[in-house]
Amino acid sequence: MTPPPQRPEKQINLMRGWPAHSLLPAEALRAAAQKALSDPSVYQPGLEYGPDQGYQPLREALARWLSAFYSGTGAADTSSSSDGNGDGGKYSHAPDADRIVITGGASQSLACLLQSFTDPALTRRVWMLAPCYFLACPIFADAGFAGRMRAVPEDAEGVDLGFLERELRAVDAEAEVEERAEKDGERRGFKDPGPYRKIYRHVIYCVPSFANPSGKTMSLARREGLVRLAREFDALVICDDVYDQLQWPVTSPDATTLAIADEFPARLTKALLPRLIDIDLSLGPSPHDPSPPSPAHAFGHVVSNGSFSKLSGPGVRTGWTESSAALARGASQTGSTRSGGAPSQLAATVLAELLSSGGLDAHVARTLRPAYRRRHALLLVAVREHLVGPLGARVSEAVRAPSSSSSSSSVSGEDLFVYGGYFLWISFPEDGGVPPARAIAERCLAEENLVVGAGPRFEVHGDEAAVRLERDLRLCFAWEDEAALVEGVERLARVIRRMMDEGAGAGAEEADPTPGDVGQMK
Numbered sequence: 001m002t003p004p005p006q007r008p009e010k011q012i013n014l015m016r017g018w019p020a021h022s023l024l025p026a027e028a029l030r031a032a033a034q035k036a037l038s039d040p041s042v043y044q045p046g047l048e049y050g051p052d053q054g055y056q057p058l059r060e061a062l063a064r065w066l067s068a069f070y071s072g073t074g075a076a077d078t079s080s081s082s083d084g085n086g087d088g089g090k091y092s093h094a095p096d097a098d099r100i101v102i103t104g105g106a107s108q109s110l111a112c113l114l115q116s117f118t119d120p121a122l123t124r125r126v127w128m129l130a131p132c133y134f135l136a137c138p139i140f141a142d143a144g145f146a147g148r149m150r151a152v153p154e155d156a157e158g159v160d161l162g163f164l165e166r167e168l169r170a171v172d173a174e175a176e177v178e179e180r181a182e183k184d185g186e187r188r189g190f191k192d193p194g195p196y197r198k199i200y201r202h203v204i205y206c207v208p209s210f211a212n213p214s215g216k217t218m219s220l221a222r223r224e225g226l227v228r229l230a231r232e233f234d235a236l237v238i239c240d241d242v243y244d245q246l247q248w249p250v251t252s253p254d255a256t257t258l259a260i261a262d263e264f265p266a267r268l269t270k271a272l273l274p275r276l277i278d279i280d281l282s283l284g285p286s287p288h289d290p291s292p293p294s295p296a297h298a299f300g301h302v303v304s305n306g307s308f309s310k311l312s313g314p315g316v317r318t319g320w321t322e323s324s325a326a327l328a329r330g331a332s333q334t335g336s337t338r339s340g341g342a343p344s345q346l347a348a349t350v351l352a353e354l355l356s357s358g359g360l361d362a363h364v365a366r367t368l369r370p371a372y373r374r375r376h377a378l379l380l381v382a383v384r385e386h387l388v389g390p391l392g393a394r395v396s397e398a399v400r401a402p403s404s405s406s407s408s409s410s411v412s413g414e415d416l417f418v419y420g421g422y423f424l425w426i427s428f429p430e431d432g433g434v435p436p437a438r439a440i441a442e443r444c445l446a447e448e449n450l451v452v453g454a455g456p457r458f459e460v461h462g463d464e465a466a467v468r469l470e471r472d473l474r475l476c477f478a479w480e481d482e483a484a485l486v487e488g489v490e491r492l493a494r495v496i497r498r499m500m501d502e503g504a505g506a507g508a509e510e511a512d513p514t515p516g517d518v519g520q521m522k
Contacts, residue, residue, distance in 0.1 A: 005447075005494075012488040013451040016479045017212065017422050017522030023371055023478075024313045025354075025363045032353040046349035049341030052332035054102020054320070055348035061355045062320055063095035066306075069245065070271045070278055091274035091282050098325040101332050104343030105319040106240055106307040110205075111139050112334040113303060113321070117236055119189035119199045120144030124175050127152050127167075127204045129159055130467035131425070131458035131474075133212045133240065135522065136205060141461065145203075151460035151467040152204075156397075158218030159206065161225045168202065168233045197330035198290055198299050202235035208276060210243040210421030212522075213458050213474040215396030217420075220273055227279045230301040234288040237302045239276050242310050245364055247272060247420035248373035250398040265416060269365070272401060272418055277304040277322055300324035303331075308351055310422070311360060311368070318344040318351055375477040376419055379485045383424060383475070386493035392432045396425040422478040428471045435499045436470045440492075443499060448491035453521070 036042045046055070053059065072089040103109035126140050130151035140149055150167065153160045193199055204226070208218040218226075230237045247268055280302040290297045300323060307319035321331060337343070354360045380395065387393040398417035428434040441454040455472030456464070473492075477485055 007447060008449045008491070010484075011449045011451065012480055012484045012491065014475045014477075014480065014485070014488045014492075015451045015453040015521050017476050018479050019310065019313065019368075020371075020479055020481065022481075023367060025359070025367070028354060028359040028363055029312065029316075029350060032357065032359060033350045036349040036353050042349050042353075046346045048345070050102070050345035050348070051342060052337055053100070053328065054332075054342035055345060055352060056097070058102055058348045058352035058355070059097040059100040059320075060095075061352050062100050062306075062322075063097045065355055066322060067093060067095040068270075070275060072270065089274070091278040093278060093281055096325065099322050099328050101321045101323075101328045102342045102344065102348050103319040103321060105309055105314075105317050106242055106305045107135070107139065108317075108343065109305055109319055109321050109331075110136065110238060110240075111143065112337065113236070113238060113305075113331060114140065114143035114145075114203070115336075116193075116197050116331055116334045117200055117327075118143060118145075118203060119191045120148075122189040122199050122201070123203060124148075124171050124201055125150050125168075125203075127164060127202060127235070128460045129154055129206045129211070130460050131213050131455065131469055131472065132205070132460050133207060134457050134459075134461075136240075137461040140203075140205075147462050149460050149462050151463040153467050154214065154216060156216075158208070158216055158222040159226055161222060161229065164204075164226075165229055168229065168235070172201070172233065193330075194333070195296075196326075196333050198297075200234055200236040200301075202230075202233055204230060204235050204237045205240075206237065207240045207243070209241065209271075209273065210247065210419070210423075212240075212243070212421065213423050213453065214425045215419070215421060215423050216425075217272065217399040217418075220402065223273065223276050224279055227276055227283070227302060230280075231283065231286050231288070235301060237276055237280075239302065239304050240307075241275055241304045242307045243421035244271055244275075246310060246368060246372055246422075247418050248369050248376070250377075250417040250419050264369070267401075267416075268418065272399070272420075275302075275304050275322075277302040281324065296326055296329075298324055299327045299330070303327065311364060312351065312354065316344070316347045316351065318347045372420075372422075372478065375482060375485060376424070378482050379424055379475060379477045379489065382486045382489035383426065386489050387426060387428075387496075390493070391434055391496065392429045393434075394427045394429075396423070422476050424475045424477065426473040426475060428473075430471060433500050434471065434496060437473055438470070440473070440496060440499065443495045444492060447498075448495055450488055450491045450495070452488075452492060 036046060071092045126145045126149045128149055128151060130153060137149060152164050189199060191199065208223060210217055226237060249265055249268060280300050285293060285298050286301060289299055302323065304322040308316050321328065383395050388395060398419040401416040401418050437454040438456055441452050444450040444452055453474035455469030458474065459467060459469055480488065
């Protein structure tokens with residue numbers, strides 16, 4: 001048996017889902033903060049308690065920015081649009097600040113949405129696409145849903161709608177039998193939603209675009225189908241739409257050498273696909289809206305959960321939700337918000353300036369997209385060289401952009417493939433002799449000072465057996481520098497080859513090799 005080489009002194013962390021320090025817009029934030037803090041009309045309200053729905057200039061700027069980015073997606077007719085996005089798209093909506101609520105980031109707003117729109121006595125299940133963003137599970141557990149989170153499998157297009165519909169129907173049938181058996185025929189909840197909120201029967205949680213951890217993008221057909229299911233079964237779909245702006249063309253989906261074209265299609269300055277909230281808004285009132293029918297009761301079934309964390313840095317602790325105006329009003333009435341005012345009030349003044357001045361768009365276009373595009377390409381080539389070819393691994397794939405009559409929808413006349421976000425998802429074959437993911441991760445840390453995300457970490461808590469991820473790894477390309485990304489894959493491949501030579505890994509299934517604070521992993 002060949003002994004492992006000396007453990008490298010420098011740790012490489014391909015698990016941590018943070019932006020690299022070099023990609024943080026410190027200078028742009030400094031300029032925006034200086035301007036905000038030099039104007040009494042800005043800093044005085046910024047330093048006071050904020051209104052329940054948040055700092056109005058940021059809400060208005062976000063409404064315009066989001067409407068422009070998502071305009072034309074899911075177009076019924078693209079012929080009128082030179083960029084292929086179809087500005088007459090059926091899912092485009094005019095800007096409306098009444099649909100926007102400023103939050104303390106996507107995680108905090110998820111917790112607040114559960115406080116306001118769910119009740120453990122009435123909300124029957126939380127449905128999570130698997131693999132899932134693992135740190136969402138404790139938020140659902142804290143809201144009273146431990147043991148009632150259910151895993152929903154995915155395929156190449158995203159959510160398995162057939163599975164979800166069957167399971168929703170089965171859970172509802174069981175719940176209705178139980179409710180009829182209760183003494184007065186009515187199950188009572190713990191919460192009084194009051195006039196501005198409602199309690200949903202189900203919650204569906206997903207990351208539709210460039211998902212954490214799988215990297216997948218849900219197809220338009222699946223997005224439409226998921227909204228229809230939510231409306232049928234009275235579910236609130238909470239979408240983490242945090243990676244949508246971080247997208248880039250992939251020159252060749254099967255490349256084994258680095259090739260990055262200079263061309264960046266203009267259409268990728270807009271969203272690839274409509275959000276689920278845009279689809280839901282287009283469908284009008286829901287049969288599950290409270291009576292009497294009115295705009296104040298038109299809650300709808302989708303919330304888009306957004307964040308500046310991936311754009312301007314996680315430390316700003318500021319995000320937003322977009323939903324129907326009625327649901328936005330209800331979200332703003334969460335008790336902690338009403339007591340303390342909108343979270344991140346001072347940061348909101350700085351971000352409003354950054355957004356309105358064009359500074360955020362410039363940072364995304366000139367820094368983030370080019371950097372992540374190159375990092376993704378480098379990591380992908382290394383994975384194909386060391387893991388796909390020799391070991392038969394599969395890797396998360398770029399998605400083909402929706403077809404368009406516009407020639408600008410392709411690079412060099414070919415189909416346009418798009419990737420985005422922070423992560424690559426690696427899957428090893430069951431019969432290829434590769435050890436289980438947890439065993440690999442443990443040996444990587446012990447022998448190569450390498451941190452990787454083992455698949456079982458991304459199983460849905462309490463329903464792990466439904467979607468097992470024992471042959472999967474998540475690799476992040478946002479945190480480490482370019483050279484470390486390539487070296488990290490080389491270290492990973494060395495560990496796997498040693499383990500295969502030894503026939504190792506069978507006894508390490510319960511190990512948790514991730515060091516330090518799990519919250520630092522993301």
